[in-house]
Amino acid sequence: MKRNHEKFIKRSFIALMLLLTIHLLPSCVDLDDNDTKISYVAIGNVIDETSGLKISTDSLLVLYSSTKPTGMTIKSGDRVRVIFNIIGEGGTELGYDKRIAIEEMAIITVGNVLMVDEAGRDTLKDNTINLQGCWVAGEYLNTDITYLGSGSVRHDFYLGYDPMQQNIEGKPVLRLYHDHNNDNSSYGYTYYTLRSFKLSEYNWPTTPPHQFVLRYKNSNSETKDIELSYDPMVKATE
Structure with a gap:
């Protein structure tokens, strides 16, 4: 049991280090030869959950996921930490900056x-x-x-x-x-x-x-x- 907690803490610290560089996200993310995805983490507030999920991050990026995490009740205004992969670009006409696939999410x-x-x-x-x-x-x-x-x-x-x-x-x-x-x-x-x-x-x-x-x-x-x-x-x- 203790070992599991230590793993969670270690992963959280790694996520925090990624958080500090979230505003430097590249315009596109390539996959390597092993098709390994790059994971990012961000903290922000949910601004729309009517169709998918939009999150306004602390670094002023708007992230969009077409699906919501299963087993979670999420509403607009919730503050969340999200670990994700970038799967596409957004734009002004779409109302978001990055399209993402959510790996994990927690309400803060x-x-x-x-x-x-x-x-x-x-x-x-x-x-x-x-x-x-x-x-x-x-x-x-x-x-x-x-x-x-x-x-x-x-x-x-x-x-x-x-x-x-x-x-x-x-x-x-x-x-x-x-x-x-x-x-x-x-x-x-x-x-x-x-x-x-x-x-x-x-x-x-x-x-x-x-x-x-x-x-x-x-x-x-x-x-x-x-x-x-x-x-x-x-x-x-x-």
Whole structure:
């Protein structure tokens, strides 16, 4: 069981590396002598699911698949991570950039920035995580997280602004909270999750581009800070 989780995490990291170069997709993809297809990964939002599936990616590409993944309920507005092959070109008249064949798809849980008050300080948990990566794309903060658990209990993740934790001048501190819901992590199984948080819903006290700090507690129970920037005028990652 643990081995399967490790494989999934390894594949996710490879997918993340591909994600960072998705905006450099070639105009066509050739197959080698063994007819091996090249797989890509993208994160984006579903913009149309009435006839096939259209996804607007964080790198401003619109992908189209004539078929939907079986066994999944997908609706417009869902945020997804998709692994795919390119099977054709699109165009302005078609309303998409690339025609794709979907290999895998997962719906990403999206949260907003919570305003943490006295009651929230008593209820929000701050259990440890490993933050494998984080980046801002368009209006979203994306976080690559691994954590320990038994596999039988749901883990929750929140992004919050606590006025009592604002100790960096000119930069709001947003804390990434992890609630393991009393899960027994002594089993030592490692799990992976990708979570997005909508930065556009937060009432920023600064002028754009907004410089801010992402704070979290790592697996050694150390508080870590990462400086990031969010500009509402930039629609996607360059």
